[in-house]
Every structure is written in structure tokens, then in C-alpha cells.
Amino acid sequence: MVERWLSAAESLYGRYIWGRYDIVFLPPSFPIVAMENPCLTFIISSILESDDFLIIDVIHEIAHSWFGNAVTNATWEEMWLSEGLATYAQRRITTETYGAAFTCLETAFRLDALHRQMKLLGEDNPVSKLQVKLEPGVNPSNMMNLFTYEKGYCFVYYLSQLCGDPKHFDSFLRAYIEKYKFTSVVAQDLLDSFLNFFPELKEQSVDNKAGLEFERWLNATGPPLAEPDLSQGSSLIRPVETLFKLWTTEPLDAVAAASSVDITKWRPFQTVLFLDRLLDGSPLPPEVVKKLSECYSSQLDTMNAEIRIRWLQIVVRNDYYPDFYKVRHFLEYQMSRMYTIPLYEDICTGTLKSFALEVFYQTQNQLHPNLRKTIQQILTQGLNPLTTTDTTAVATDTPTVVLEDKPSETANSAISLRDVNVSA
Numbered sequence: 001m002v003e004r005w006l007s008a009a010e011s012l013y014g015r016y017i018w019g020r021y022d023i024v025f026l027p028p029s030f031p032i033v034a035m036e037n038p039c040l041t042f043i044i045s046s047i048l049e050s051d052d053f054l055i056i057d058v059i060h061e062i063a064h065s066w067f068g069n070a071v072t073n074a075t076w077e078e079m080w081l082s083e084g085l086a087t088y089a090q091r092r093i094t095t096e097t098y099g100a101a102f103t104c105l106e107t108a109f110r111l112d113a114l115h116r117q118m119k120l121l122g123e124d125n126p127v128s129k130l131q132v133k134l135e136p137g138v139n140p141s142n143m144m145n146l147f148t149y150e151k152g153y154c155f156v157y158y159l160s161q162l163c164g165d166p167k168h169f170d171s172f173l174r175a176y177i178e179k180y181k182f183t184s185v186v187a188q189d190l191l192d193s194f195l196n197f198f199p200e201l202k203e204q205s206v207d208n209k210a211g212l213e214f215e216r217w218l219n220a221t222g223p224p225l226a227e228p229d230l231s232q233g234s235s236l237i238r239p240v241e242t243l244f245k246l247w248t249t250e251p252l253d254a255v256a257a258a259s260s261v262d263i264t265k266w267r268p269f270q271t272v273l274f275l276d277r278l279l280d281g282s283p284l285p286p287e288v289v290k291k292l293s294e295c296y297s298s299q300l301d302t303m304n305a306e307i308r309i310r311w312l313q314i315v316v317r318n319d320y321y322p323d324f325y326k327v328r329h330f331l332e333y334q335m336s337r338m339y340t341i342p343l344y345e346d347i348c349t350g351t352l353k354s355f356a357l358e359v360f361y362q363t364q365n366q367l368h369p370n371l372r373k374t375i376q377q378i379l380t381q382g383l384n385p386l387t388t389t390d391t392t393a394v395a396t397d398t399p400t401v402v403l404e405d406k407p408s409e410t411a412n413s414a415i416s417l418r419d420v421n422v423s424a
């Protein structure tokens with residue numbers, strides 16, 4: 001499998017220059033999801049059971065072998081260069097190996113998460129810029145968020161569209177890697193190379209197209225100026241949208257909704273997208289949650305942790321007490337911060353702090369000290385609205401632990417890493 005992904009990456013972006021490629025799976029207490037060290041990708045073992053997520057996380061780290069490790073961003077303010085390009089390359093690799101529909105599905109739920117984060121932060125929040133300004137004393141980890149990944153991806157995708165054919169853009173990226181490998185670059189290097197590689201685009205001044213200026217992409221706050229066309233994902237995305245509509249149209253016809261599709265036949269990302277939409281719609285009418293539980297709860301119990309945690313967040317956000325014992329079981333079994341933090345935050349946002357305290361006191365001796373400290377903060381301080389977590393806001397490679405120590409230093413300008421819970 002990994003060999004196949006590496007071969008696909010090599011055919012797109014040139015020879016793998018690091019010799020060996022190994023993966024080490026780290027214990028659930030490892031504070032980040034994944035990290036792209038040259039020759040050796042670190043991945044948290046909690047993701048092993050989560051099918052599609054494992055595929056995406058490994059391919060993302062493989063993509064960093066070219067974008068991030070071979071050519072590196074010169075400053076922390078240009079993190080989007082590594083993450084945006086790696087996310088783009090990751091999606092080119094999954095398009096080659098798993099098809100456009102799968103890639104569009106994955107992109108759809110990540111862009112949903114981006115827009116969710118945008119709502120939390122506000123459109124004028126400076127951390128939504130691609131080129132974030134790093135104030136003295138601020139930990140760069142604090143500035144990483146879904147914009148670094150997904151707004152960065154959208155800009156790279158936009159550039160690929162400008163040249164008309166993703167294969168031409170692949171050629172450009174191969175030349176870019178060849179020119180800059182083993183060096184550090186800034187955005188202007190990428191953009192100058194791009195315009196020099198496509199002189200006809202330079203002549204058309206595509207960098208100054210009204211409303212889509214390169215400068216605006218880099219320095220404007222808010223959502224991406226353009227987003228990819230995901231219509232090639234409709235065979236996978238449309239059934240999700242149809243089912244969501246059946247469950248949320250009043251009056252509810254639970255029999256029709258329940259019998260319309262067998263979600264155990266779905267790809268995990270389809271179930272994730274469905275649950276994310278329900279989470280976004282929460283609180284839902286109590287009758288809907290009750291019927292959803294009757295219909296899906298036992299099926300979801302057998303699925304992976306990324307899916308189960310989303311259902312449990314729905315349970316918590318809707319105060320659906322009959323399934324609370326499942327929340328307790330999950331927290332007694334899962335000791336990974338990527339799952340425990342969002343769930344504790346959701347529980348403490350509601351009226352169930354005593355339930356959270358009880359579970360915490362039962363499990364605290366099994367928790368990593370950093371995680372224990374973070375949960376204690378959640379339990380004692382309550383939540384800053386800026387740091388409301390969302391599992392779907394999953395980034396990768398994000399060193400969550402660093403932020404936890406000084407949550408106040410950037411509380412007004414940055415999203416807590418606790419919030420991002422992603423991979424690198």
C-alpha cells in the first residue's frame with residue numbers, strides 16, 4: 001500500500017530523495033496526530049483503526065517528503081506553503097490511487113470544517129490570513145489552523161486551475177522541487193516560479209485579476225477567494241446530502257429515512273460527512289435524536305473511533321441521556337487527546353460538568369500528564385468560546401501540547417491547538 005502511494009507521488013513529483021521511507025506508530029499519548037520527519041513518518045497509533053483517516057494521514061506525510069522536507073518554508077509565517085502544497089499533493093495522489101470521487105469527498109468534509117472554524121473565529125480574524133503575522137513571543141504552533149491547510153490548498157488549487165490542466169501544474173511543481181530542493185523559500189519564490197513557468201499567464205497578469213489578486217490570497221482575512229469544484233464527488237456526497245435532508249425535513253418520516261440507505265455499506269468518510277452535518281445542525285429536535293439513535297447507534301458502535309466520537313458529540317450536544325453510558329465507555333477506553341479533549345469540551349459546555357468530573361476522576365491515573373493537565377483546565381476554567389473544539393477541525397502534524405501550557409497568551413488572536421487537533 002505505502003509502496004503504491006510512494007510510486008504515485010514519484011510519478012507526479014519526481015524521485016523520492018530520502019532513501020528509506022518508514023513509519024513509526026506512537027502510543028495514544030503522543031500529543032499530535034502525525035509528523036513528517038524525513039525518512040520516518042510519526043503517526044499516532046489511535047488512527048490505525050480509522051480506515052480512510054489512516055490513508056489520508058500517511059499520504060499527507062508522504063507528500064511532505066517533497067513539500068515541506070525537500071523544499072521548506074523559510075519562516076513560520078509561511079507555514080501555509082508546506083501545508084497547502086502538501087495537502088494539494090496529497091489530493092493529487094489520492095486522485096491517482098483512489099479516484100476523484102473519494103478525493104472530493106475528503107475535500108468536502110475538510111472544507112466544511114474550515115467554514116465551521118471560520119464561524120468560530122470570525123471572518124476578520126488575522127489567523128485566517130495565509131501569511132499570518134507572527135508577533136514577538138507568540139509560539140508559531142499557535143498560529144496553525146485549518147486555514148494553514150485548507151485555505152492554502154484552495155490557493156494552490158486555484159493556481160492549478162489557472163494553467164488549465166492539473167498535469168501541466170504537476171510539471172511546474174516538479175520543476176519547482178528541482179529548483180529549490182534542500183532550500184527554504186517564501187511565497188514569492190513559488191509565485192515567481194509559477195509565472196515564469198507559464199509566461200502566457202504572466203502576460204495575462206493573472207496575479208492581478210480583480211478580486212483574485214495573489215496579494216489578496218496571501219493577506220486577506222476570511223474564507224478562500226475560490227474553492228474547488230467538487231462535482232466529481234457527487235456519487236459519494238449526494239447520498240449523504242439526501243440522507244441528511246430526510247432526517248432534518250419536518251415533519252420527520254423516520255421509517256423512510258431509516259430505510260433509505262444502509263450506512264454500513266458507505267465509505268467511512270461518507271458517514272463522517274453525515275455526522276458532521278448533524279453536528280452542525282445540533283441541537284436537533286429531541287424526536288429526531290431519539291430516532292437517529294434507534295436507527296444508527298448500535299451500527300456506529302462497531303465503527304472506528306473517528307466515527308464514534310462524532311456520534312457521541314451529537315449525543316452530548318443534544319443532551320441525549322440514554323446514550324450517555326456510551327460516552328462514559330468511550331472516555332474510559334480512549335486515552336488519546338485527539339478524542340478526549342473535544343468530548344470533554346463538549347460535555348463541559350453543557351450542563352454536565354459533574355458527569356465529566358466523575359469520569360475524569362475515574363480515569364485520570366491512566367492519562368498522560370499533559371492530557372490530564374489540559375482536561376483539568378477544561379474542568380476548572382470552563383471554555384473560552386474561541387477555543388471551542390471540534391473533532392472535524394482536524395489538522396495533522398499540529399503540536400497540540402505546546403499550546404496547552406500557555407492558553408492565555410494568544411487567546412484573543414489565535415485558535416488554540418487544542419482546537420485544531422490535526423496532523424502535520
Ligand SMILES: [Zn+2]
Binds near residue numbers: 060064086396
Ligand atoms: Zn502537513
